[in-house]
Amino acid sequence: MSVYFKFKSAKDYDSIPIDGHFITVGNLKEKIFESKHLGRGTDFDLVVTNAQSNEGWLASI
Known part of the structure; x- marks a missing residue:
């Protein structure tokens, strides 16, 4: 399984493989x-x- 992400300034998504x-x-x-x-x-x-x-959640960690 993967999580797709991109920075606000990026054009394309990157992916992070995750276990589970x-x-x-x-x-x-x-x-x-x-x-x-x-x-x-x-x-x-x-x-x-x-x-x-386009629903978002702020996560301050």
Whole structure:
């Protein structure tokens, strides 16, 4: 299973492979930083949005 994501300024989506059907927002945030080689960023807000419905949730971690 994968989670697809993109930064607001990006044109295309990237994907993060995950084990199982669930991932915590904290783990997702860490995996995004690892995949983009951004270190261990903890000082940003992550907005999780359903790309189909455009419904979003703010996750400050």
